[in-house]
Amino acid sequence: MAQQTALVLGASRGLGLALAEEWLTRGWHVIATVRTSSSDLAKLSNRFPGKLDIETMEINQVETIRALRKRLDGHSVDVLFVNAGIARVVPESPASASERDFLDMMLTNAFSPVRAVELLRDLVPAGGTIAIMSSELGSIENATGSWQLYSSSKAALNMLMKGYAAKHPSDGHALLLVAPGWVRTEMGGGDALLSIEESIPLVVDMIESNRGRTGLRYVDRFNKQLPW
Ligand SMILES: NC(=O)c1ccc[n+]([C@@H]2O[C@H](COP(=O)([O-])OP(=O)(O)OC[C@H]3O[C@@H](n4cnc5c(N)ncnc54)[C@H](OP(=O)(O)O)[C@@H]3O)[C@@H](O)[C@H]2O)c1
Structure with a gap:
Protein backbone atom coordinates (compact mmCIF):
# COMPACT_ATOMS: atom_id res chain seq x y z
CA MET A 1 0.00 0.00 0.00
CA ALA A 2 1.26 3.53 -0.78
CA GLN A 3 2.47 5.68 2.11
CA GLN A 4 -0.50 6.85 4.16
CA THR A 5 -0.68 10.37 5.57
CA ALA A 6 -2.54 11.74 8.57
CA LEU A 7 -3.00 15.45 9.27
CA VAL A 8 -3.61 16.03 13.00
CA LEU A 9 -4.74 19.51 14.06
CA GLY A 10 -3.75 20.20 17.68
CA ALA A 11 -0.94 17.72 18.36
CA SER A 12 1.31 19.51 20.86
CA ARG A 13 0.38 17.25 23.81
CA GLY A 14 -2.26 14.89 25.19
CA LEU A 15 -4.41 12.90 22.79
CA GLY A 16 -3.31 14.76 19.66
CA LEU A 17 0.37 14.05 20.35
CA ALA A 18 -0.51 10.40 21.00
CA LEU A 19 -2.44 10.18 17.71
CA ALA A 20 0.60 11.48 15.84
CA GLU A 21 2.86 8.98 17.62
CA GLU A 22 0.47 6.08 16.96
CA TRP A 23 0.29 6.75 13.22
CA LEU A 24 4.07 7.22 13.01
CA THR A 25 4.57 3.90 14.81
CA ARG A 26 2.29 2.29 12.22
CA GLY A 27 4.50 3.59 9.41
CA TRP A 28 2.39 6.56 8.35
CA HIS A 29 3.59 10.01 7.37
CA VAL A 30 2.14 12.58 9.79
CA ILE A 31 1.56 16.31 9.47
CA ALA A 32 0.97 17.60 12.99
CA THR A 33 0.06 21.13 14.00
CA VAL A 34 0.93 23.20 17.06
CA ARG A 35 0.08 26.72 18.10
CA THR A 36 3.62 27.71 19.06
CA SER A 37 6.01 24.81 19.62
CA SER A 38 6.04 21.45 21.37
CA SER A 39 9.18 19.82 22.73
CA ASP A 40 7.36 16.46 22.79
CA LEU A 41 6.51 16.71 19.11
CA ALA A 42 10.12 17.76 18.36
CA LYS A 43 11.27 14.57 20.13
CA LEU A 44 8.90 12.53 17.96
CA SER A 45 10.36 14.17 14.89
CA ASN A 46 13.83 12.99 15.99
CA ARG A 47 12.54 9.45 16.57
CA PHE A 48 10.90 9.31 13.11
CA PRO A 49 13.22 11.27 10.81
CA GLY A 50 11.55 12.51 7.63
CA LYS A 51 8.16 11.12 8.68
CA LEU A 52 6.75 14.01 10.71
CA ASP A 53 6.09 17.51 9.41
CA ILE A 54 5.28 20.08 12.07
CA GLU A 55 3.05 22.97 11.01
CA THR A 56 1.52 25.85 12.93
CA MET A 57 -2.11 26.83 13.20
CA GLU A 58 -4.44 28.29 15.83
CA ILE A 59 -7.85 26.84 15.23
CA ASN A 60 -9.70 30.05 16.13
CA GLN A 61 -7.68 32.19 13.72
CA VAL A 62 -9.04 31.45 10.29
CA GLU A 63 -6.10 33.03 8.47
CA THR A 64 -3.78 30.40 10.02
CA ILE A 65 -6.00 27.63 8.62
CA ARG A 66 -6.02 29.25 5.18
CA ALA A 67 -2.22 29.62 5.31
CA LEU A 68 -1.89 25.95 6.30
CA ARG A 69 -4.12 24.94 3.38
CA LYS A 70 -1.91 26.95 1.04
CA ARG A 71 1.28 25.37 2.40
CA LEU A 72 -0.26 21.95 1.79
CA ASP A 73 -1.07 22.65 -1.86
CA GLY A 74 -0.33 19.51 -3.84
CA HIS A 75 -0.57 17.24 -0.78
CA SER A 76 -3.27 14.70 -0.17
CA VAL A 77 -4.12 13.26 3.25
CA ASP A 78 -5.81 9.95 3.99
CA VAL A 79 -7.02 11.05 7.41
CA LEU A 80 -7.73 14.60 8.58
CA PHE A 81 -8.15 14.51 12.37
CA VAL A 82 -9.23 17.69 14.21
CA ASN A 83 -8.24 17.15 17.82
CA ALA A 84 -7.83 20.66 19.29
CA GLY A 85 -10.22 21.40 22.13
CA ILE A 86 -10.53 23.08 25.52
CA ALA A 87 -12.46 22.56 28.75
CA ARG A 88 -13.25 25.52 30.99
CA VAL A 89 -15.48 26.05 34.02
CA VAL A 90 -16.11 22.31 34.24
CA PRO A 91 -18.19 22.20 37.46
CA GLU A 92 -20.22 25.29 36.67
CA SER A 93 -23.61 26.05 35.13
CA PRO A 94 -24.96 29.09 33.28
CA ALA A 95 -25.84 30.52 36.68
CA SER A 96 -22.19 30.79 37.70
CA ALA A 97 -19.92 30.50 34.65
CA SER A 98 -18.43 33.42 32.81
CA GLU A 99 -19.97 34.03 29.41
CA ARG A 100 -16.47 34.38 27.96
CA ASP A 101 -15.47 30.87 29.04
CA PHE A 102 -18.61 29.39 27.52
CA LEU A 103 -18.15 31.29 24.27
CA ASP A 104 -14.49 30.23 24.10
CA MET A 105 -15.54 26.57 24.33
CA MET A 106 -18.25 26.99 21.71
CA LEU A 107 -15.73 28.61 19.38
CA THR A 108 -12.81 26.23 19.97
CA ASN A 109 -14.75 22.97 20.30
CA ALA A 110 -17.63 23.46 17.86
CA PHE A 111 -17.43 26.31 15.35
CA SER A 112 -13.70 26.36 14.58
CA PRO A 113 -13.19 22.60 14.07
CA VAL A 114 -15.98 22.44 11.51
CA ARG A 115 -14.71 25.58 9.81
CA ALA A 116 -11.27 23.93 9.60
CA VAL A 117 -12.86 20.85 8.06
CA GLU A 118 -14.63 23.04 5.48
CA LEU A 119 -11.35 24.74 4.57
CA LEU A 120 -9.22 21.57 4.44
CA ARG A 121 -11.65 18.97 3.07
CA ASP A 122 -10.29 19.14 -0.45
CA LEU A 123 -6.98 17.71 0.81
CA VAL A 124 -8.81 14.44 1.49
CA PRO A 125 -9.57 12.37 -1.61
CA ALA A 126 -12.72 10.25 -1.92
CA GLY A 127 -12.22 7.15 0.20
CA GLY A 128 -10.42 9.18 2.89
CA THR A 129 -11.55 10.01 6.41
CA ILE A 130 -12.34 13.21 8.27
CA ALA A 131 -12.52 12.80 12.05
CA ILE A 132 -13.12 15.30 14.84
CA MET A 133 -12.56 14.68 18.53
CA SER A 134 -16.00 14.88 20.10
CA SER A 135 -16.69 13.21 23.46
CA GLU A 136 -19.03 10.76 25.13
CA LEU A 137 -20.21 13.90 26.94
CA GLY A 138 -21.55 15.30 23.65
CA SER A 139 -24.46 12.88 23.68
CA ILE A 140 -27.68 14.74 24.52
CA GLU A 141 -29.49 11.47 25.19
CA ASN A 142 -26.89 10.30 27.73
CA ALA A 143 -26.44 13.68 29.46
CA THR A 144 -26.09 13.53 33.24
CA GLY A 145 -25.36 17.20 33.87
CA SER A 146 -21.67 16.68 34.54
CA TRP A 147 -19.29 18.96 32.59
CA GLN A 148 -22.50 20.72 31.50
CA LEU A 149 -21.03 23.60 29.54
CA TYR A 150 -18.23 21.63 27.90
CA SER A 151 -20.77 18.92 26.98
CA SER A 152 -22.91 21.54 25.31
CA SER A 153 -20.00 22.59 23.11
CA LYS A 154 -19.43 18.98 22.00
CA ALA A 155 -23.17 18.54 21.32
CA ALA A 156 -22.96 21.70 19.20
CA LEU A 157 -19.96 20.20 17.37
CA ASN A 158 -21.99 17.07 16.65
CA MET A 159 -24.88 19.16 15.31
CA LEU A 160 -22.55 21.23 13.12
CA MET A 161 -21.13 18.03 11.65
CA LYS A 162 -24.65 16.74 10.97
CA GLY A 163 -25.16 19.86 8.90
CA TYR A 164 -21.76 19.46 7.23
CA ALA A 165 -22.53 15.85 6.28
CA ALA A 166 -25.88 16.87 4.80
CA LYS A 167 -24.22 19.60 2.74
CA HIS A 168 -21.44 17.38 1.33
CA PRO A 169 -23.14 14.06 0.61
CA SER A 170 -20.98 13.24 -2.41
CA ASP A 171 -17.46 13.76 -1.01
CA GLY A 172 -16.90 10.03 -0.53
CA HIS A 173 -15.48 10.61 2.97
CA ALA A 174 -15.96 8.64 6.14
CA LEU A 175 -16.96 11.31 8.68
CA LEU A 176 -16.35 10.44 12.33
CA LEU A 177 -17.21 12.18 15.58
CA VAL A 178 -14.87 10.41 17.98
CA ALA A 179 -15.48 9.65 21.66
CA PRO A 180 -12.11 8.51 23.07
CA GLY A 181 -13.25 7.67 26.62
CA TRP A 182 -12.24 9.60 29.74
CA VAL A 183 -8.47 9.82 29.49
CA ARG A 184 -5.71 11.06 31.82
CA THR A 185 -4.41 14.18 30.07
CA GLU A 186 -4.18 17.79 31.23
CA MET A 187 -7.84 18.11 30.29
CA GLY A 188 -9.05 14.73 31.54
CA GLY A 189 -7.22 15.06 34.87
CA GLY A 190 -5.61 12.45 37.11
CA ASP A 191 -8.88 10.73 38.08
CA ALA A 192 -9.78 9.80 34.50
CA LEU A 193 -10.40 6.11 33.90
CA LEU A 194 -8.03 5.48 31.00
CA SER A 195 -4.37 6.01 30.23
CA PHE A 222 -14.67 0.41 20.16
CA ASN A 223 -16.50 1.62 17.03
CA LYS A 224 -19.80 1.49 18.93
CA GLN A 225 -22.30 4.11 17.76
CA LEU A 226 -23.37 6.54 20.46
CA PRO A 227 -26.86 8.03 20.72
CA TRP A 228 -27.00 11.64 19.58
N1 LIG B 1 -9.02 13.75 27.88
C1 LIG B 1 -10.26 13.30 27.82
O1 LIG B 1 -10.74 12.56 28.70
C2 LIG B 1 -11.13 13.65 26.63
C3 LIG B 1 -12.36 12.97 26.53
C4 LIG B 1 -13.18 13.25 25.45
C5 LIG B 1 -12.77 14.16 24.49
N2 LIG B 1 -11.57 14.82 24.63
C6 LIG B 1 -11.21 15.76 23.58
O2 LIG B 1 -9.96 15.35 23.04
C7 LIG B 1 -9.25 16.48 22.52
C8 LIG B 1 -7.86 16.50 23.13
O3 LIG B 1 -8.01 16.57 24.54
P1 LIG B 1 -6.79 16.32 25.56
O4 LIG B 1 -7.37 15.58 26.70
O5 LIG B 1 -5.61 15.81 24.86
O6 LIG B 1 -6.57 17.83 26.03
P2 LIG B 1 -5.24 18.65 26.33
O7 LIG B 1 -4.22 17.76 26.94
O8 LIG B 1 -5.70 19.84 27.09
O9 LIG B 1 -4.72 19.08 24.87
C9 LIG B 1 -5.50 19.96 24.09
C10 LIG B 1 -4.84 20.13 22.75
O10 LIG B 1 -5.65 21.03 21.98
C11 LIG B 1 -4.81 22.11 21.54
N3 LIG B 1 -5.56 23.36 21.45
C12 LIG B 1 -6.37 23.92 22.37
N4 LIG B 1 -6.87 25.07 21.93
C13 LIG B 1 -6.36 25.26 20.69
C14 LIG B 1 -6.48 26.28 19.71
N5 LIG B 1 -7.23 27.38 19.94
N6 LIG B 1 -5.85 26.14 18.54
C15 LIG B 1 -5.07 25.05 18.31
N7 LIG B 1 -4.88 24.06 19.19
C16 LIG B 1 -5.53 24.16 20.37
C17 LIG B 1 -3.73 22.21 22.63
O11 LIG B 1 -2.64 22.96 22.13
P3 LIG B 1 -1.73 23.90 23.14
O12 LIG B 1 -0.67 22.98 23.71
O13 LIG B 1 -1.19 24.94 22.23
O14 LIG B 1 -2.64 24.44 24.19
C18 LIG B 1 -3.45 20.73 22.84
O15 LIG B 1 -2.64 20.22 21.81
C19 LIG B 1 -10.11 17.69 22.86
O16 LIG B 1 -10.91 18.02 21.75
C20 LIG B 1 -10.97 17.19 24.01
O17 LIG B 1 -12.17 17.93 24.12
C21 LIG B 1 -10.74 14.58 25.68
Missing part, protein backbone atom coordinates in the same frame (compact mmCIF):
# COMPACT_ATOMS: atom_id res chain seq x y z
CA ILE A 196 -3.58 7.49 26.83
CA GLU A 197 -2.27 4.05 25.80
CA GLU A 198 -5.63 2.48 26.67
CA SER A 199 -7.47 4.90 24.39
CA ILE A 200 -5.53 6.10 21.37
CA PRO A 201 -4.47 2.80 19.73
CA LEU A 202 -8.14 1.75 19.82
CA VAL A 203 -9.17 5.12 18.35
CA VAL A 204 -6.74 4.59 15.47
CA ASP A 205 -8.00 1.01 14.98
CA MET A 206 -11.56 2.34 14.91
CA ILE A 207 -10.64 4.96 12.30
CA GLU A 208 -8.99 2.27 10.19
CA SER A 209 -12.06 0.06 10.37
CA ASN A 210 -14.22 2.93 9.09
CA ARG A 211 -12.03 3.47 6.02
CA GLY A 212 -14.18 3.72 2.89
CA ARG A 213 -17.46 3.75 4.86
CA THR A 214 -18.98 7.04 3.74
CA GLY A 215 -21.35 9.11 5.86
CA LEU A 216 -21.29 10.50 9.40
CA ARG A 217 -21.02 8.38 12.54
CA TYR A 218 -20.67 9.30 16.23
CA VAL A 219 -18.59 6.48 17.62
CA ASP A 220 -16.49 5.47 20.61
CA ARG A 221 -13.05 3.84 20.54
